[in-house]
Amino acid sequence: MDYNIKKELNKIRTGFLKVKKEIKDLKKEKKLLEKISNKENLDIDRLKKEIEFLKKVIYNIQTSNEVIIKEEKKEIIGNRVSLKVHYSSCPFAKKISPEHMVLFPTLKEAKKKGYSECICITQKN
Numbered sequence: 233m234d235y236n237i238k239k240e241l242n243k244i245r246t247g248f249l250k251v252k253k254e255i256k257d258l259k260k261e262k263k264l265l266e267k268i269s270n271k272e273n274l275d276i277d278r279l280k281k282e283i284e285f286l287k288k289v290i291y292n293i294q295t296s297n298e299v300i301i302k303e304e305k306k307e308i309i310g311n312r313v314s315l316k317v318h319y320s321s322c323p324f325a326k327k328i329s330p331e332h333m334v335l336f337p338t339l340k341e342a343k344k345k346g347y348s349e350c351i352c353i354t355q356k357n
């Protein structure tokens with residue numbers, strides 16, 4: 233398999249596993265919450281704390297998803313033929329054939345090598 237595709241797949245898999253774990257934690261917390269609310273002496277403060285915790289877990293799931301999306305966009309792909317650089321999310325980047333593809337660690341690095349930015353980069357900055 234192509235190295236870039238493999239790398240991207242691994243990244244998506246890691247992100248998925250992270251979210252899966254968060255959901256598992258969330259379910260555990262939900263069970264705990266149910267147990268607490270079933271007790272005769274309902275401890276409102278404790279319940280509130282549990283709810284706060286659940287909110288935090290949900291927030292973490294959302295932010296970890298955002299991080300995954302951001303990381304996807306950040307990947308900088310150059311085209312050896314056109315000397316243009318794109319974010320991996322750009323439709324043009326997806327059309328570059330693997331033998332013309334160059335991966336750059338940073339945008340600066342790409343510019344140093346004489347590559348110019350596609351509108352997918354200039355529009356977002």
Ligand SMILES: [Zn+2]
Pocket residue numbers: 317318319322323324325350351352353
């Ligand atoms: Zn582009």
